[in-house]
Every structure is written in C-alpha cells, then in structure tokens.
Amino acid sequence: MTTNFFHPALIMIIGALLLPLVRGPFRKAYLFLIPLLTFIDVFYLSQHPGTYGVVQFLDWELTFGRVDRLSMIFGFIMSLMAIIGTIYGLHVEDEWQHIAAWFYVAGSLGVIYCGDFLVLFLFWEMMAFASTFLIWFKKDPESLAAGYRYILVHTFGGVILLLGFVLRYQATGDLSFVQLNVQNPELYTWLIMIGLMLNAAVPPLHSWLPDAYSKATITGSVFMCAFTTKTAIYTLARSCAGFDVLIVLGVIMAIYGIIYAIMENDVRKLLGWEIVSQVGYMVTGVGIGTALAINGTCAHAFAHILYKGLLFMAAGAVIHATGKSKFTELGGLYKKMPATFVFLIIGAISVSAFPFLSGFVSKSMIISASFESHILWAGFLLTMVSAGTFLVAGLRLPYLLFFSENKCSAETWEKAVDPSWNMQLAMALASFFCILIGSYLPFLYGMLPNTEVAYHPYGAYHLSETLQILALTAFGFFLLRKHITARETISLDLDWFYRKGGQCFLWTVTNPLQWFDTAFSKAYRVVGLSTLMTTSQFWSWFDWNGIDGVVDGTARCVRAIGQRISLVLQRGQIQQTIYYTVTFAAVILVAYVWL
Amino acid sequence: MIVNFIDYLRDRLQTVIYCCYGGITFIVIWSLTVDTSHAHTWAEKMIPGFWSLFGLGSCAVVIMVARLLGKSGIMTREDYYDN
Numbered sequence: 001m002t003t004n005f006f007h008p009a010l011i012m013i014i015g016a017l018l019l020p021l022v023r024g025p026f027r028k029a030y031l032f033l034i035p036l037l038t039f040i041d042v043f044y045l046s047q048h049p050g051t052y053g054v055v056q057f058l059d060w061e062l063t064f065g066r067v068d069r070l071s072m073i074f075g076f077i078m079s080l081m082a083i084i085g086t087i088y089g090l091h092v093e094d095e096w097q098h099i100a101a102w103f104y105v106a107g108s109l110g111v112i113y114c115g116d117f118l119v120l121f122l123f124w125e126m127m128a129f130a131s132t133f134l135i136w137f138k139k140d141p142e143s144l145a146a147g148y149r150y151i152l153v154h155t156f157g158g159v160i161l162l163l164g165f166v167l168r169y170q171a172t173g174d175l176s177f178v179q180l181n182v183q184n185p186e187l188y189t190w191l192i193m194i195g196l197m198l199n200a201a202v203p204p205l206h207s208w209l210p211d212a213y214s215k216a217t218i219t220g221s222v223f224m225c226a227f228t229t230k231t232a233i234y235t236l237a238r239s240c241a242g243f244d245v246l247i248v249l250g251v252i253m254a255i256y257g258i259i260y261a262i263m264e265n266d267v268r269k270l271l272g273w274e275i276v277s278q279v280g281y282m283v284t285g286v287g288i289g290t291a292l293a294i295n296g297t298c299a300h301a302f303a304h305i306l307y308k309g310l311l312f313m314a315a316g317a318v319i320h321a322t323g324k325s326k327f328t329e330l331g332g333l334y335k336k337m338p339a340t341f342v343f344l345i346i347g348a349i350s351v352s353a354f355p356f357l358s359g360f361v362s363k364s365m366i367i368s369a370s371f372e373s374h375i376l377w378a379g380f381l382l383t384m385v386s387a388g389t390f391l392v393a394g395l396r397l398p399y400l401l402f403f404s405e406n407k408c409s410a411e412t413w414e415k416a417v418d419p420s421w422n423m424q425l426a427m428a429l430a431s432f433f434c435i436l437i438g439s440y441l442p443f444l445y446g447m448l449p450n451t452e453v454a455y456h457p458y459g460a461y462h463l464s465e466t467l468q469i470l471a472l473t474a475f476g477f478f479l480l481r482k483h484i485t486a487r488e489t490i491s492l493d494l495d496w497f498y499r500k501g502g503q504c505f506l507w508t509v510t511n512p513l514q515w516f517d518t519a520f521s522k523a524y525r526v527v528g529l530s531t532l533m534t535t536s537q538f539w540s541w542f543d544w545n546g547i548d549g550v551v552d553g554t555a556r557c558v559r560a561i562g563q564r565i566s567l568v569l570q571r572g573q574i575q576q577t578i579y580y581t582v583t584f585a586a587v588i589l590v591a592y593v594w595l
Numbered sequence: 596m597i598v599n600f601i602d603y604l605r606d607r608l609q610t611v612i613y614c615c616y617g618g619i620t621f622i623v624i625w626s627l628t629v630d631t632s633h634a635h636t637w638a639e640k641m642i643p644g645f646w647s648l649f650g651l652g653s654c655a656v657v658i659m660v661a662r663l664l665g666k667s668g669i670m671t672r673e674d675y676y677d678n
Binding site: 387461467468471474477480488490492493 | 596597598600612615618619622623625626629630631633635636637644646647648649651653654655656657658659660661662663664665668669670671672673675676
C-alpha cells in the first residue's frame with residue numbers, strides 16, 4: 001500500500017473492533033467520530049483518483065483501492081449514509097448492533113473500491129453476514145426466521161457469483177472487476193449478472209428484501225435500505241452496463257414493486273417494495289447503458305439512499321414509539337408525532353419527484369435516457385411507475401399513518417411521541433440533503449461519472465409534465481382511495497416457493513419419513529430381534545455341540561492313543577526304548593536307501 | 596404549530612378540496628401553453644394535456660391492477676405461513 005492510501009472500510013472495521021472498549025460518556029462521541037473519519041477519508045480519496053492497495057496474493061494481484069469517478073460517488077453517499085445511520089442509532093446501547101452495522105458498511109465500501117472479483121467476493125460476503133445480524137438482533141422468532149431466509153438466499157447468490165467469476169477465470173485467466181462483454185454473453189457473464197442481480201433484488205430474486213427489511217431492528221433497517229441494493233447497482237453499473245435484458249427486468253421490477261406496495265399493510269414492507277420499485281429504475285438505467293443512463297443510475301442511487309433512509313427513519317420512529325408497524329393498528333398520528341410527520345413528508349415528496357427535491361433531478365434522467373435511446377415503452381412504463389410512486393409513498397403512506405381514521409389502541413396512542421434528539425437530527429440531515437440535491441444541481445451533478453453529458457431537469461416542459469402527473473395522480477387517489485386502504489392481510493410472493501417448500505420438506509421429514517423410521521424400528525424389534533435371538537441360540541448350540549464336540553473329541557482321541565502308546569512302548573526300561581528307537585531308525589534308513 | 600395548521604385545514608376541508616381542484620385546473624391549463632417541441636413522442640405533441648391523462652390513467656391502472664391481483668388470492672390471511 002502506498003502511504004497516502006488508507007482504506008475507508010478499514011477505518012470502519014478497526015472502529016467496530018475497538019467499540020466494545022469505549023464506554024461511558026465517550027461512546028456517543030466515538031460513534032460519531034468513526035463514520036466521520038471514514039467520510040473524510042472517502043472525500044480525501046475522491047480528490048486523488050488512482051489505483052491503490054495492490055497486494056500480491058499467491059498467483060493473483062488483488063486490488064483494494066480503485067478510485068475513479070464511479071467509485072467516488074458511491075463511496076461518498078455510502079459514507080455519508082453511515083454518518084446519518086449511526087446518528088440515528090446513537091441511543092442504541094447494544095454495541096453489537098453498531099458493530100454489525102459498521103462491518104456491513106465496511107463490506108459495502110470494500111466492494112465499491114475493489115478492483116477484482118476475489119476482493120469483491122470477500123466484502124460481498126462480509127455485507128451479507130453482517131447484515132444478517134441486523135435482522136437477528138431484533139430478537140423475536142419472526143426475525144430469527146427471516147434472518148435465516150435472508151442468509152440462505154444471499155449465500156445462494158454468493159455461490160452463483162463465485163461460480164461465475166471462477167468460470168470466467170478459467171476461460172480468460174482474468175479476475176479483474178471490469179465491464180464484461182455483454183454483447184456476446186457467455187455462461188459466466190450470466191452467472192455473474194445473476195449473482196449481482198440477487199443483491200439488487202431483481203425479480204424473480206427479490207422476495208428477500210421486503211421480508212428482511214421489515215423484520216430487522218429499527219436502526220438495522222435504516223442501514224439495510226441503503227447499502228445492499230445500491231452496492232449491487234454499483235457492481236452492475238461497473239460490469240453489466242448495456243446488458244439489454246436488464247432493461248426488461250428493471251421495468252418489470254419497477255412495476256412489480258409498486259403493485260405490491262399498494263397491497264401492503266406493514267409500513268416497512270411497503271417501503272421495502274418501494275425500494276424494489278425504485279431500484280428498478282436504476283437497473284433499467286444500467287441496462288440502457290448510455291452515458292446519460294449511467295449518470296441517471298448513479299444520481300438516482302445517490303438520491304434514493306437519502307430519501308429512502310429518511311422514510312425508513314421516519315417509519316422507524318413510529319414503530320419505535322408505538323411498537324406497531326401495521327397501518328391497521330395506526331393512523332391519525334400527526335397530532336402526536338408532528339416532527340416525524342414533517343420529515344416523512346419531505347422523504348415522501350422527494351421519492352415522488354416533486355420539483356426542487358432530490359427525486360425530481362435523478363429519476364427523470366433515467367426516463368429521459370430511455371426516451372433518447374428510443375426505448376419508448378420503457379420510458380412510458382417508468383413514468384407510469386413514477387405516478388404509482390407518488391400514489392404509494394407520497395399519498396398512501398402519509399395518509400394511512402398520519403391522517404386516516406385513528407385505529408391506534410389507547411396504549412399505542414399514549415406511547416406515540418416524536419423520537420429522541422439524535423433520531424430527529426439524523427432525519428433533519430437526510431431532509432437537508434434531499435432538498436439540497438433538488439435545489440442546488442452542481443452538488444450531485446458535479447459528482448456524476450460521465451462528465452461529457454449535460455442534463456437540465458428544470459425545463460418548462462419537464463416541469464409541466466411532472467406537475468400534471470402529480471396533480472392528476474393526487475386526484476385519482478382522492479377518487480379511488482377506498483380501494484387502497486389498509487387491510488389485515490399479507491401478500492403472497494415468490495418467497496412462497498421457498499417458504500412453503502421449506503415447510504413441505506419439514507413436513508416430509510416429520511411425517512412420512514418419521515413414520516417410516518418408527519415403523520422400521522417396531523418391525524425390527526418384533527421380527528428382527530426375535531429372529532436374531534433364535535439364530536444366535538442355534539449357533540450357540542451348534543458351537544457347543546457341533547464344533548466343540550469335534551474339537552474335544554479329537555483331543556480326547558489323541559490323548560487316548562497317546563496313553564495306549566505309552567502303555568505299550570514306554571514301560572520304563574531304557575534298553576527296550578533304545579531297541580525300539582534304533583529299530584525304527586534302521587527301518588527308515590533301509591527304506592530310504594532301498595527306495 | 597404544525598398540528599394547529601393541519602387542524603385548521605381539516606376544519607375547512609371542503610375549501611381545501613376546492614383549492615386543490617383549482618390548483619389542478621391551473622396546472623392543466625398552464626401545461627397547454629407550454630412549448631412541446633422538445634417532446635420525445637408525437638403523442639405528447641399532438642394530444643393536449645397528454646401527461647394529465649397519462650397521470651390519471653396510470654393512477655387508475657395501478658390501483659385497479661393491485662386490487663384485482665389482491666382479490667385473486669395474492670392478498671391472504673396474516674397467519675398464512677404460521678404452522
């Protein structure tokens with residue numbers, strides 16, 4: 001490593017390892033300091049692009065620090081979100097939650113700065129395992145089960161990715177993490193893309209996301225909503241830009257997510273589905289692959305991390321205060337949680353792409369890219385989804401939480417208060433950035449990877465287009481709101497296959513297989529054991545009477561002959577004995593000579 | 596302060612609704628005056644208030660598809676996965 005490179009992930013890892021040693025009044029300062037140092041390091045690196053941290057390991061040259069414009073923007077937003085997320089969780093006493101979150105961030109930063117697939121895989125798995133603990137630390141049976149499902153799905157994705165880059169290494173001898181040849185995809189190209197796609201929650205590999213994010217700890221879900229999918233988007237943008245199939249998958253994903261979000265009754269699950277939908281835009285952007293589309297993808301990932309983090313923080317504040325997460329158990333909360341309401345509204349109108357907020361300047365870039373690439377169907381469908389996004393996140397979510405009929409129990413209503421100062425500060429910071437991005441374009445646009453393309457979102461036509469869609473969507477919501485009210489249901493999704501498959505396997509093991517095992521044991525006791533006893537008795541008799549009889553009889557016979565010989569031949573007179581011996585020797589000698 | 600403001604608006608809900616209608620009408624009328632020469636497709640250029648229709652249509656389609664899917668059995672009881 002060169003002297004001026006210190007990997008940002010290493011700061012998070014060392015910080016996490018030392019965290020248990022820092023106690024008392026220093027804890028909060030330390031919790032703020034480490035992500036801040038990481039952010040400063042990332043900022044410093046962004047001023048010094050280049051390749052750092054090249055290590056020779058066996059036959060391979062591993063690269064830990066590739067700093068270019070693409071990694072810079074993702075590194076920047078990830079480390080910024082680490083600060084916001086940690087501030088949001090300052091009140092959490094359990095140090096293990098912070099350690100897991102920081103390892104998770106470190107994994108993400110490691111992936112962003114890596115230059116080859118081996119290092120990518122190392123940090124990829126670090127992310128998967130660390131984030132699993134963010135689910136488990138909620139410590140209820142549902143979270144435990146969801147955590148197991150999450151880690152199993154991600155392990156599967158990791159194996160596919162591993163298979164992909166090992167096959168690529170075998171075919172090309174190359175481990176470097178660069179743009180793949182997506183025009184003539186080989187098997188390994190598909191495998192790598194599927195492995196990366198799973199983390200981006202692209203259908204049909206998406207069900208883990210709403211499942212896990214709704215069951216994680218409150219601060220855990222704030223971290224999770226930012227890192228896994230957007231890191232995956234970074235890897236896709238790095239390696240699979242221009243892969244046509246991603247356009248189709250991305251649009252399906254955007255629509256799929258929004259439809260399920262409308263049906264959802266759980267606050268964080270709704271936001272999880274919203275992530276699926278919004279990441280769909282980014283996947284489409286990667287699939288289009290033009291300079292504007294990649295810029296749009298990066299800008300949208302950047303904006304999305306902030307407003308989605310804000311929405312998860314606001315939703316988390318409601319769950320933290322009331323202990324309830326279902327719309328059917330909440331409602332009318334603006335009276336009790338006004339600050340949370342304001343922050344949630346800022347997040348909601350940002351995701352809905354209101355002018356002067358972050359979504360407006362990022363989402364439209366991807367839609368414009370699809371129109372400019374003459375992929376009209378994608379452009380129109382994504383615009384339709386943006387109407388759906390406003391419907392779900394901008395109208396349904398605040399309406400059901402804060403305005404609709406109060407469905408809180410007396411106890412829930414009593415507990416509902418605005419959260420502690422640190423949670424409000426984190427939400428205020430995220431809100432500030434949502435407004436900054438939308439209102440001061442150079443902040444975000446100055447960081448985009450492709451500097452050769454310019455994009456101007458604040459044209460009269462684009463403004464009129466957006467305002468028309470927003471206004472008429474609001475009107476549509478007003479007319480049709482009774483159709484999308486909250487119901488006490490869950491929505492079946494593709495996780496049905498592995499959840500029911502798992503239950504089916506368990507049933508097979510506990511019922512038919514167990515029955516067979518029990519029946520076999522019984523049959524063995526009844527038939528097998530008695531047969532064995534009878535057989536043993538026979539062989540015992542045979543041994544005693546047959547074999548022992550023969551052996552003993554032979555012995556007795558030999559003894560009797562010996563006694564007889566002794567009586568005849570050995571009478572105790574030496575002359576006779578010598579006479580018999582010499583005669584016997586002479587007979588043998590003569591016989592030998594004569595024969 | 597925010598609570599009082601919202602309560603103030605809620606007490607005058609009908610007026611707020613009329614104001615919103617006024618806002619929507621203004622946006623639609625303004626959009627008719629906007630230059631559409633940079634639009635990507637002919638539909639945007641030829642159909643007045645195209646994005647208003649598109650927005651309303653999208654909203655209705657998304658709600659109805661979700662409702663139909665939900666009724667088709669996708670939305671199910673909460674203890675579905677419990678043993």
